[in-house]
Amino acid sequence: MHDVPHEIITVAQMYAADRFAAEHGVPTLNLMEAAGRAVADLVLRRKPKPGPVVVLCGPGNNGGDGFVVARLLKARGWPVTVALLGARDALKGDAAINAGRWSGETVPLSPAALAGAELVVDALYGAGLSRLLEGVARDTVMALNNHTAQVVAIDVPSGLHGDLGRAYDGLCVAADATVTFFRKKPAHVLMPGRIACGPVTLAQIGIPDEAIEAIKPALFVNGKRLWGRAYPKPDPRAHKYAHGHAVVVSGPAHATGAARLAARGALRIGAGLVSVASPRAAVDVNAKHLTAIMVKPFDGAEGLAQLLSDKRYNAVAIGPGVGVGEATRAMVYAVLDSDRAAVLDADALTSFAGETEALFGSALGKSVLTPHEGEFERLFPGLLKSSSSRIDAVRTAAAQAGCVVLLKGPDTTVAAPDGRVSINTNAPPYLGTAGSGDVLAGFILGLLAQHMEPFLAASAAVWMHGLAATQFGPGLIAEDLPEQVPAILRRLYEEI
Ligand SMILES: NC(=O)C1=CN([C@@H]2O[C@H](COP(=O)(O)OP(=O)(O)OC[C@H]3O[C@@H](n4cnc5c(N)ncnc54)[C@H](OP(=O)(O)O)[C@@H]3O)[C@@H](O)[C@H]2O)[C@@H](O)CC1
Numbered sequence: 208m209h210d211v212p213h214e215i216i217t218v219a220q221m222y223a224a225d226r227f228a229a230e231h232g233v234p235t236l237n238l239m240e241a242a243g244r245a246v247a248d249l250v251l252r253r254k255p256k257p258g259p260v261v262v263l264c265g266p267g268n269n270g271g272d273g274f275v276v277a278r279l280l281k282a283r284g285w286p287v288t289v290a291l292l293g294a295r296d297a298l299k300g301d302a303a304i305n306a307g308r309w310s311g312e313t314v315p316l317s318p319a320a321l322a323g324a325e326l327v328v329d330a331l332y333g334a335g336l337s338r339l340l341e342g343v344a345r346d347t348v349m350a351l352n353n354h355t356a357q358v359v360a361i362d363v364p365s366g367l368h369g370d371l372g373r374a375y376d377g378l379c380v381a382a383d384a385t386v387t388f389f390r391k392k393p394a395h396v397l398m399p400g401r402i403a404c405g406p407v408t409l410a411q412i413g414i415p416d417e418a419i420e421a422i423k424p425a426l427f428v429n430g431k432r433l434w435g436r437a438y439p440k441p442d443p444r445a446h447k448y449a450h451g452h453a454v455v456v457s458g459p460a461h462a463t464g465a466a467r468l469a470a471r472g473a474l475r476i477g478a479g480l481v482s483v484a485s486p487r488a489a490v491d492v493n494a495k496h497l498t499a500i501m502v503k504p505f506d507g508a509e510g511l512a513q514l515l516s517d518k519r520y521n522a523v524a525i526g527p528g529v530g531v532g533e534a535t536r537a538m539v540y541a542v543l544d545s546d547r548a549a550v551l552d553a554d555a556l557t558s559f560a561g562e563t564e565a566l567f568g569s570a571l572g573k574s575v576l577t578p579h580e581g582e583f584e585r586l587f588p589g590l591l592k593s594s595s596s597r598i599d600a601v602r603t604a605a606a607q608a609g610c611v612v613l614l615k616g617p618d619t620t621v622a623a624p625d626g627r628v629s630i631n632t633n634a635p636p637y638l639g640t641a642g643s644g645d646v647l648a649g650f651i652l653g654l655l656a657q658h659m660e661p662f663l664a665a666s667a668a669v670w671m672h673g674l675a676a677t678q679f680g681p682g683l684i685a686e687d688l689p690e691q692v693p694a695i696l697r698r699l700y701e702e703i
């Protein structure tokens with residue numbers, strides 16, 4: 208389980224890792240050689256039969272890596288041309304050294320340089336490019352994106368900003384594969400960068416792992432490495448109450464399905480007991496559809512508070528199907544006053560649009576807020592737009608709310624108030640189906656009930672949710688998600 212590092216480093220941290228290596232006796236020229244070799248290896252794996260290759264080399268160290276790739280492929284007998292941006296004698300340091308070691312054909316960068324290429328190595332710019340592509344680099348990238356050659360990008364597709372996960376004006380190389388070094392950067396996991404990268408290969412090039420301890424990244428690819436150790440495992444001594452008693456608050460009689468989806472998710476993911484707290488008028492319909500899950504009648508916020516006074520209920524989810532307005536706000540306060548671990552989703556969030564001050568002022572510490580982008584905008588107006596990236600936006604939101612915030616989407620981002628952030632990459636597009644968010648709320652609830660801390664519970668639930676959808680495949684509807692959990696758990700217990 209511990210093979211692929213899960214830390215994500217920013218561009219500034221990448222330069223810090225470089226410096227750390229240099230200070231610990233690893234020459235940067237060796238790093239560049241190893242980087243180039245890793246890229247050449249990937250090229251050979253993707254295209255075992257030699258064919259015309261064009262390496263687009265930029266003015267910095269990314270271009271330096273490109274010269275290494277060109278040399279290594281040429282040494283294997285491949286026909287290689289370097290298309291260089293700028294003058295060769297303008298190159299500096301390690302890049303200049305590797306340009307000096309290149310004895311093959313070099314032409315000026317231009318769209319015409321792509322003619323006849325079967326594979327293009329993109330070594331124009333790395334993750335640090337902090338402006339848009341201009342001039343001949345821009346023209347060449349536009350031509351490349353309409354070319355039939357497969358494209359392998361070094362570090363990031365050129366034009367994509369490593370921290371932001373997008374290009375300044377939307378234009379960057381569309382790669383078929385990307386090789387990056389030491390650790391992934393945000394651009395490899397955030398949308399739309401993740402699509403521009405294609406599959407990302409992470410290569411270790413000699414930067415000592417201790418650099419990570421010095422850098423202390425707070426950003427992680429969501430996966431077992433992040434939360435596996437904290438994941439609840441079967442304990443032969445435990446009884447059902449040891450696995451927690453989760454409660455999902457149901458909506459009125461005409462809107463009960465969402466709560467049942469969440470409840471089923473919580474039960475499948477291992478909560479010992481699950482109850483649907485149901486308004487009395489909805490008890491019949493809930494009871495008709497539930498078996499292992501219990502139904503607990505209540506009326507209004509006071510009734511909910513009374514119900515939750517039973518200390519055995521240790522985690523509560525509210526929001527799916529409950530309706531927007533004052534009655535829901537009152538129930539949310541009842542949940543928060545009960546001091547239980549809580550998931551606030553859907554209508555429980557929208558009910559506080561324009562009234563977040565009171566919500567953020569209450570005891571949210573044990574809660575997880577699970578907005579999609581629309582709900583996020585209602586709770587944190589303008590924050591997504593004004594933040595440099597989704598990571599910054601969700602981190603700020605978590606600090607503001609004082610609890611874990613999970614922003615849903617193809618790159619679901621979970622942030623804790625202490626600054627930790629996870630980004631999920633395993634969710635398929637067919638998760639965008641009615642009710643799948645309700646099941647996610649249930650998964651989080653079930654893990655909270657099993658005493659997992661909110662940031663890790665939310666991250667683990669998102670990963671399980673993505674895997675459940677992938678495993679089921681196309682045609683997925685929300686009801687299918689909980690039923691995938693047993694097979695996932697069987698494998699997970701063996702791996703963690
Ligand atoms: N530890 C690792 O991961 C290792 C990483 N390595 C590699 O190094 C790469 C990073 O190299 P890097 O720092 O030289 O950056 P890179 O993009 O090649 O070019 C910089 C050039 O871009 C320009 N320029 C950019 N922004 C600008 C701005 N705002 N304002 C003005 N100009 C700006 C400017 O040139 P100009 O356009 O002005 O001519 C500048 O010279 C990394 O991606 C990886 O491939 C490996 O070799 C080994 C270990």
Ligand SMILES: Nc1ncnc2c1ncn2[C@@H]1O[C@H](COP(=O)(O)OP(=O)(O)O)[C@@H](O)[C@H]1O
Nearest residue numbers: 615616617634635636638639641642643644645
């Ligand atoms: N294109 C996509 N790729 C991956 N996951 C997606 C995509 N679109 C939506 N999802 C996921 O589907 C779920 C939808 O949740 P939500 O918007 O709350 O819907 P609902 O309220 O119908 O349950 C979220 O987990 C979200 O991350």
Ligand SMILES: [K+]
Nearest residue numbers: 329332363365
């Ligand atoms: K590049």
